[in-house]
Amino acid sequence: VALMLSRALIGEKKEHVVLACVAAIADVMPLHKETRAIVKLGISYLKQGICPPIRFLAKERYPKWDEMLIAYQIVPKLNVTGRLADMVNVNNTVKYLLSTSMEEIQHVAKQINDLNEKRKVMSDDMLLKAKTLVHEEYRFQLLFDDSFHEGMAGLVAGKLAEELQMPVMVAARNQDHFKGSIRSQGLLDLTTFFDECKPSLVSFGGHKAAAGIGFSYDKKQVIQDYVNSRMEQVVFDNDSSYDVIAVERSEITIAEVESLQLLAPFGEGFEEPLFLLEKQKVQDCRSLSKGAHTKWILSDDLEAMQFQSRDWEFYNPEATLNFIGNLRINSFMGRKKVNIYVSKAY
Incomplete structure (x- = not known):
């Protein structure tokens, strides 16, 4: 506007x-x-x-x-x-x-x-601290600590929600108030989830997948009890199906992948296409960033990369795997190769 x-x-x-x-x-x-x-x-x-x-x-x-x-x-x-x-x-x-x-x-x-x-x-340190506060028996994590920085709450909540595949609230204390951020991973609608709890909140706003929240220190237990009780009625929509385009290895050429950029820009509501590449023999497999990410080498000109990897049973070298992900070109030292940015490997 x-x-x-x-x-x-x-x-x-x-x-x-x-x-x-x-x-x-x-x-x-x-x-x-x-x-x-x-x-x-x-x-x-x-x-x-x-x-x-x-x-x-x-x-x-x-x-x-x-x-x-x-x-x-x-x-x-x-x-x-x-x-x-x-x-x-x-x-x-x-x-x-x-x-x-x-x-x-x-x-x-x-x-x-x-x-x-x-x-x-700062956000890496806060993430490590937040992970120590996670109790996996809960389906909606509420994480509080006096060391948390309010400005990092959304980043940390987003990373943890993605990693744990559950809603996460990260809240920082400022004297007698908590201010925090919530990320839902699309598993529940934050615009309505706290409706019956609004009288206990000082502030609340956001959309379905992300929200900001504020409440006084003496309402902390009220918020926790409300969330735990409310989650007993919630059934997650765990539909992990993907809309994919199946491709053969011979179709994944640099020219074909570069042609996808004719459709750009991609983004919300116009997502980058996902491709399915089946029965690929892995030549080598490497763990990156202290186990945070995984790279599979499929050939001299084709690699697959997954960030925030979790399913370690699929990451053995010399395995035969199926990959779902985006296809992009990686250029290094003047040489181009196709990369699969993996959403799922199985």
Whole structure:
């Protein structure tokens, strides 16, 4: 809406389109109609060198601009000043995005990148602590600790919810109040789950899969009892079926995979297609990041990668496996190969 108003009042500004493009991706907006057009146009402007404050947040000097790079490199850095608002002035992010001084842009971009590295360490430490508080007998995890940072609650809740495949609330204490974030993994609707508990809450808002919550310290047990009681009535929709396109190994060529980009950008409501590749002989299997991720080498020009791996019985080398995942091109040292980003291996 802000972009449309600016277009009407001052005309088309490419920088504004870029910012709206990033915002749509950051807020996981459905990529339909005008929103899709804005994202596609914004990415094309970034490729043209428009909007240095966004471009200088990328890791590479000459990045390959697409929706994935924006989602995983740019958005976390724009969010970090809000997450760590107790350490920096979040309003400086607005000044940064409006800056036209290349010297200032480069200087502040480095500060934001450094702050994001600090955020990674903090969120990793908080995640480790949160894992020690998990009680697997509960189907909805409520995790509280005085050491938790409010700005990290959503990140940690999201990672744990994905790993545990259950709803997770992570709440930080601020004097006599708790403020936290909830992630549901789509297993239940957060917009209605706490309806009968609203009188005990100070604040609540969000959507089906993610919400923010606030309540006084003396209501902690009330919230826990309510959630545990409510979960007795909840049946998870564990439909783990995938809409996939079955392909043969001979069809997975660099040219064919590159042609998928004609359909981009992908995102909410316009998801990247999932492919099924069956009966693949694994040449080698490697555990990465201390067991967090797994890579299978299927041939010299085809590899499969799964992040946050869990099903270790499928990860033996020399196995024959089926893979469901997205197909993308990985370029390294001038050489291209196809990667399968695995959603499921069996």
